[in-house]
Amino acid sequence: MKIRSVDAFTIFDSRGSPTVEAVVELENGCTGHGLVPSGASTGQFEALELRDGDPARLRGRSVDQAIAHVRGEIAHRVTGMDAYDQPALDAALCELDGTPNKSRLGANAILSVSMAIAQAAAQARGLPLFRSLGDGNLLPLPEIQIIGGGAHANWRTDVQDFLVIATGARTYAETLEITHNVYHAAADIFKERGRYYGIADEGGFWPEFDTNEEVFETFVEAIRRAGYTPGQEASLSLDIAASDLYEAETQTYRFRLEDRTFSSEAFTDLMIAWCEKYPVISIEDPAADVDPEGWKRVMRAVGDRVQIIGDDLFTTNPARIREGIAQGLANSVLIKLNQIGTVSETLEAIRLTQQAGWLPVVSARSGETEDAFICHLAVASNAGQLKVGSFARSERMVKWNECLRIERALAGQARFLGASIYDTVLGQRS
Numbered sequence: 001m002k003i004r005s006v007d008a009f010t011i012f013d014s015r016g017s018p019t020v021e022a023v024v025e026l027e028n029g030c031t032g033h034g035l036v037p038s039g040a041s042t043g044q045f046e047a048l049e050l051r052d053g054d055p056a057r058l059r060g061r062s063v064d065q066a067i068a069h070v071r072g073e074i075a076h077r078v079t080g081m082d083a084y085d086q087p088a089l090d091a092a093l094c095e096l097d098g099t100p101n102k103s104r105l106g107a108n109a110i111l112s113v114s115m116a117i118a119q120a121a122a123q124a125r126g127l128p129l130f131r132s133l134g135d136g137n138l139l140p141l142p143e144i145q146i147i148g149g150g151a152h153a154n155w156r157t158d159v160q161d162f163l164v165i166a167t168g169a170r171t172y173a174e175t176l177e178i179t180h181n182v183y184h185a186a187a188d189i190f191k192e193r194g195r196y197y198g199i200a201d202e203g204g205f206w207p208e209f210d211t212n213e214e215v216f217e218t219f220v221e222a223i224r225r226a227g228y229t230p231g232q233e234a235s236l237s238l239d240i241a242a243s244d245l246y247e248a249e250t251q252t253y254r255f256r257l258e259d260r261t262f263s264s265e266a267f268t269d270l271m272i273a274w275c276e277k278y279p280v281i282s283i284e285d286p287a288a289d290v291d292p293e294g295w296k297r298v299m300r301a302v303g304d305r306v307q308i309i310g311d312d313l314f315t316t317n318p319a320r321i322r323e324g325i326a327q328g329l330a331n332s333v334l335i336k337l338n339q340i341g342t343v344s345e346t347l348e349a350i351r352l353t354q355q356a357g358w359l360p361v362v363s364a365r366s367g368e369t370e371d372a373f374i375c376h377l378a379v380a381s382n383a384g385q386l387k388v389g390s391f392a393r394s395e396r397m398v399k400w401n402e403c404l405r406i407e408r409a410l411a412g413q414a415r416f417l418g419a420s421i422y423d424t425v426l427g428q429r430s
């Protein structure tokens with residue numbers, strides 16, 4: 001089915017910042033939209049998000065050049081191509097850009113069109129997106145933010161995300177019920193304590209704490225108050241986003257809240273200690289993207305019991321994932337479409353991760369849109385896990401709710417592995 005036209009315009013994301021939406025129309029009149037999210041704690045190896053940088057307009061964050069590239073060069077290149085051949089289209093977009101990190105046309109320009117084509121092709125096939133993108137049927141186990149910190153909450157805590165994983169859930173729907181109970185129990189605790197600022201970028205609570213460890217105690221208490229045993233029905237997951245804490249010059253990590261500085265060894269020892277002391281089932285970016293020795297220490301100590309996810313380390317980049325697998329740096333990869341910039345490369349990153357026996361976690365960004373593409377991507381690829389932020393605000397809830405719709409659409413064919421998804425990787429988990 002041939003592409004008839006391609007257009008793009010500016011929309012605004014969940015932080016109120018401009019981003020790109022592309023519209024692709026096919027010859028039969030079917031259309032697809034591609035809405036691009038945006039990160040704040042971005043990895044240095046991510047594909048480039050093209051912003052105009054003119055301080056007089058939208059605080060330098062306008063995306064007019066990216067939109068001009070979609071309407072001009074990109075539209076010219078893909079018009080007349082077959083929307084059903086996503087790999088060929090994505091390869092053509094990469095070739096047209098011609099740089100390793102999509103810095104000429106902008107990953108936001110390229111991804112908007114790549115996603116819009118996938119949506120248009122699904123519509124033309126008369127299929128829901130998850131059926132058009134792949135043949136998977138696995139509902140994801142969510143990790144859902146309860147408390148937000150780091151770059152998403154003005155550094156109220158040094159750890160970026162404290163998340164819950166409903167390890168006791170038997171269905172996808174039940175994961176949301178457990179999360180609901182923990183989220184609201186946490187809210188009750190913060191209201192009682194009266195040290196509560198509001199909501200962080202991804203919808204999690206943004207309370208005041210004196211130490212990072214105080215957050216763990218509160219989180220475990222919230223799980224208990226919700227009526228669960230920590231580590232059983234509900235477990236902890238952390239995104240340390242350690243690249244944001246790393247100072248390259250001194251090769252040290254720094255906690256702003258506690259005004260402490262750590263060597264790589266001391267920092268990763270603390271990460272290991274947290275995994276041992278608290279019911280942590282998953283930890284993301286426990287070391288900086290330039291500190292492979294730190295990653296190896298964490299893997300050696302707890303890699304048989306805890307999911308170790310690389311986000312800024314891999315940036316959804318197949319070449320970096322291959323290298324990480326060869327070095328044994330982690331056992332899981334965070335998957336973000338806009339870190340790499342096309343649907344096909346994202347699917348390749350997921351496949352590579354799975355082929356190595358590692359676990360992919362499909363993820364949203366801190367700046368999100370009302371689009372639920374990633375839910376379909378997770379199910380279509382049998383990724384098995386999804387990270388979207390918290391259990392509040394519609395740019396987050398639209399994803400959790402879309403998975404409920406997919407669960408219904410799949411009916412008897414839906415699979416859900418729950419925490420047993422970890423069995424192959426975490427042999428020592430009790």
Ligand code: PGA
Nearest residue numbers: 038039040041042365366
């Ligand atoms: P970001 O945060 O979208 O701001 O990069 C999400 C994450 O680090 O996982």
Ligand code: ZN
Nearest residue numbers: 239241284311
């Ligand atoms: Zn992260």
